[in-house]
Amino acid sequence: MxxxxxxxxxxxxxxxxxxxxxxxxxxxxxxxxxxxxxxxxxxxxxxxxxxxxxxxxxxxxxxxxTYRNPAFHFNADDIQEAYQFMKQRGIELVTAIENGHWFNFKDPDGNLLMICKC
CATH class of the missing domain: 3.30.720 (Signal recognition particle alu RNA binding heterodimer, srp9/1)
Structure with a gap:
């Protein structure tokens, strides 16, 4: 230990x-x-x-x-709903939903982040 x-x-x-x-x-x-x-x-x-x-x-x-690669991801139960939520808010989406499980986006400072289906 x-x-x-x-x-x-x-x-x-x-x-x-x-x-x-x-x-x-x-x-x-x-x-x-x-x-x-x-x-x-x-x-x-x-x-x-x-x-x-x-x-x-x-x-x-x-x-x-600023993060050029996601250092972590936020969880989402419904990846499609999360993607639409981000899109409606005008957040810069960097990828589409990949493999049905995740997508990348940028915060206002240009940090690359991820949302992943949990």
């Missing part, structure tokens, strides 16, 4: 404008954008009841820091 947990605690995403990013991600996830902005550059958005957080950080942002 290790003193290091096998549980991820946070996923960091570099963003250019912390308040706009908080609002965008909260809107995407159906949350009220009431999460505190810490030290002027961080915002932690809880993703589950097990302590996993999405940490938006404007201090680490630069053009080279």
């Amino acid at each position: 290790s003193v290091i947990s096998r549980k991820a605690g946070a996923i960091f995403i570099p963003v250019s404008d912390i308040a706009k990013a908080r609002d965008w991600y909260c809107s995407l996830l159906g949350l009220e954008p009431t999460f505190e902005i810490i030290a002027g550059h961080l915002c932690c958005i809880p993703m589950d009841n097990n302590g996993l957080n999405l940490v938006l950080d404007s201090k680490i942002f630069n053009e080279e820091s």
